[in-house]
Amino acid sequence: xxxxxxxxxxxxxxxxxxxxxxxxxxxEYGPIDPKDSPKPLDGPWRHGSxxxxxxxxxxxKQTKKLYPACGLTSDSQAxxxxxxxxxAALFSGTRxxxxxxxxxxxxxxxxxxxxGSRALSxxxxxxxxxxxxxxVAVAFAQAFGALLGEVVARGSAPLQALAxxxxxxxxxxxxxxxxxxxxxxxxxxxxxxxxxxxxTARTLASQEQGSGSGGAxxxxxxxxxxxxxxxxxxxxxxxxxxxxxKPIA
Amino acid sequence: xxxxxxxxxxxxxxxxxxxxxxxxxxxxAASSSSSSLSxxxxxxxAIRGGGCCASRAIAAGACLAALHGGEAGSEGDNAxxxxxxxxxxxxxxQQLLDVAVKLACLR
Numbered sequence: 001x002x003x004x005x006x007x008x009x010x011x012x013x014x015x016x017x018x019x020x021x022x023x024x025x026x027x028e029y030g031p032i033d034p035k036d037s038p039k040p041l042d043g044p045w046r047h048g049s050x051x052x053x054x055x056x057x058x059x060x061k062q063t064k065k066l067y068p069a070c071g072l073t074s075d076s077q078a079x080x081x082x083x084x085x086x087x088a089a090l091f092s093g094t095r096x097x098x099x100x101x102x103x104x105x106x107x108x109x110x111x112x113x114x115x116g117s118r119a120l121s122x123x124x125x126x127x128x129x130x131x132x133x134x135x136v137a138v139a140f141a142q143a144f145g146a147l148l149g150e151v152v153a154r155g156s157a158p159l160q161a162l163a164x165x166x167x168x169x170x171x172x173x174x175x176x177x178x179x180x181x182x183x184x185x186x187x188x189x190x191x192x193x194x195x196x197x198x199x200t201a202r203t204l205a206s207q208e209q210g211s212g213s214g215g216a217x218x219x220x221x222x223x224x225x226x227x228x229x230x231x232x233x234x235x236x237x238x239x240x241x242x243x244x245x246k247p248i249a
Numbered sequence: 250x251x252x253x254x255x256x257x258x259x260x261x262x263x264x265x266x267x268x269x270x271x272x273x274x275x276x277x278a279a280s281s282s283s284s285s286l287s288x289x290x291x292x293x294x295a296i297r298g299g300g301c302c303a304s305r306a307i308a309a310g311a312c313l314a315a316l317h318g319g320e321a322g323s324e325g326d327n328a329x330x331x332x333x334x335x336x337x338x339x340x341x342x343q344q345l346l347d348v349a350v351k352l353a354c355l356r
Contacts, residue, residue, distance in 0.1 A: 047303065078253035078304035085311045089353045140254055144308060147258065151315040152353075158265040158316065162258065197254045204255070205262030227263075231256045 008126050012067035015130045016057065023050050025058035032058075049079045053131040071133030080128045080137040084145035087127055091120040091145075092152035117168040120149050139190035143169055143198055162202045169195045204231060253301045257309035260291055264316060287329040288313045 025031050029044050032055050046054065052072040056065045124145040125138045132138075146168040150161035169191050172183075183191075208227045264286060286294070288310060295309035296302045310331075317329035336342040 078301050078308070081254070081257075081304050081308040081311075085307070086349070086352055088311075089349055090355060092353065144254070144258075147261075148311055148315055151312070158262045158312075160265075162262055194254070198258065201255050201258035201262050204259045205265065208259075208263055209265070227259075231259050 008122075009067060012126050012130060015127060016053075016067045016070050019050070019053060019130055020057050024054050029054070047079050048077060049075045049131040068129040068133045071129045071131050073133050075132045076134045076136035076140075077132070078140070080132050080141040081144045083127045083131075084124045084141045085148065087123050088120065088145045088148035088152060091123060092149050117146060117149070117171060120145050121168065121172055135184070135187040135190040136193065139169070139187070139194040140197070142172070142191070143194035147198070159202060159205065162198050166195050166198050169198075253305050254308070257291075257295050257305050257312060260286065260294060260309050261312035261316070264313070286313065288317060288331050289335070 021027060023029050023046055029046055032046075032051055033041055049072055052075060053070055056062075056070050056072070121142045124141050128138045128141040143165055146165035147161050150156040150164045151158070154164075156164060172191060173188055204227065208224065211224075291313040292306045292310045295306040313329075314331055331346075336346060339345065
């Protein structure tokens with residue numbers, strides 16, 4: 001267990017150094033641009049979490065923040081979704097988990113085998129915390145990583161992949177029951193929010209298909225206006241019973 | 250966050266219809282129906298939503314590329330994939346695609 005903690009810290013710091021080299025204040029991106037600087041910037045652009053990270057690592061007046069303290073503790077923006085993409089590609093390189101292969105079992109679409117899901121989730125969490133050290137960012141990145149992993153590794157259909165990603169998130173909550181360290185309540189709450197968001201997306205898509213608008217089964221290209229309006233009206237994750245169109249103010 | 254998350258994921262889920270999805274993955278281009286959203290259409294729809302559109306478009310693009318196959322699309326080829334012209338306009342775009350393939354082959 002202790003070894004795993006050190007390994008994650010080592011890998012996390014190595015990642016932070018790579019981010020430093022690519023996006024830090026000594027990189028081609030240069031010093032952090034002031035908030036009121038004229039737009040568009042004359043040169044490369046960093047998004048919010050990268051700017052915060054670069055500021056934490058590159059401030060000469062402060063001790064360099066090591067992983068995971070280099071990640072912003074107030075940043076839950078969607079930038080974390082991009083972090084999950086290469087990790088999902090890496091962990092989906094094999095179509096089956098080694099343990100499942102050794103046991104002779106088959107990974108089926110939507111099966112969400114626990115070992116592969118857990119390894120992927122751990123890696124996504126480590127990568128996310130380099131710049132966004134919040135439970136919400138980690139949970140949503142894990143949800144997205146699980147979703148992508150399902151499609152790439154098992155060829156799951158979209159709705160099937162969403163359901164499998166929900167299961168993968170729920171499976172992460174059992175850690176404490178097996179004698180392993182359980183997550184904090186905040187982390188569990190964040191995962192539940194992410195799971196509800198997946199369920200909401202699944203419900204909205206099903207409703208859209210059921211209504212005959214948009215979707216792949218219709219000649220109309222792309223989603224319908226009401227669908228987009230509904231999706232965009234979300235300021236918070238509602239319960240499934242609240243998935244109803246809301247007008248945009 | 251949920252606002253930014255639900256749109257690309259729901260857009261992706263909309264593709265769940267006959268001929269798209271199951272058993273497709275990276276080889277899914279051949280089974281994508283003509284009326285399903287292409288990579289380009291999905292990314293454009295995610296951007297048009299406004300707000301935190303950069304990360305949302307990345308998420309929509311990743312899902313659709315995983316579904317349809319990530320190969321650069323062109324007429325007569327994988328029309329649902331990543332448009333060749335877009336790859337050409339990204340600095341080191343081809344190199345990034347090559348890295349992605351190498352990454353997936355590491356394990």
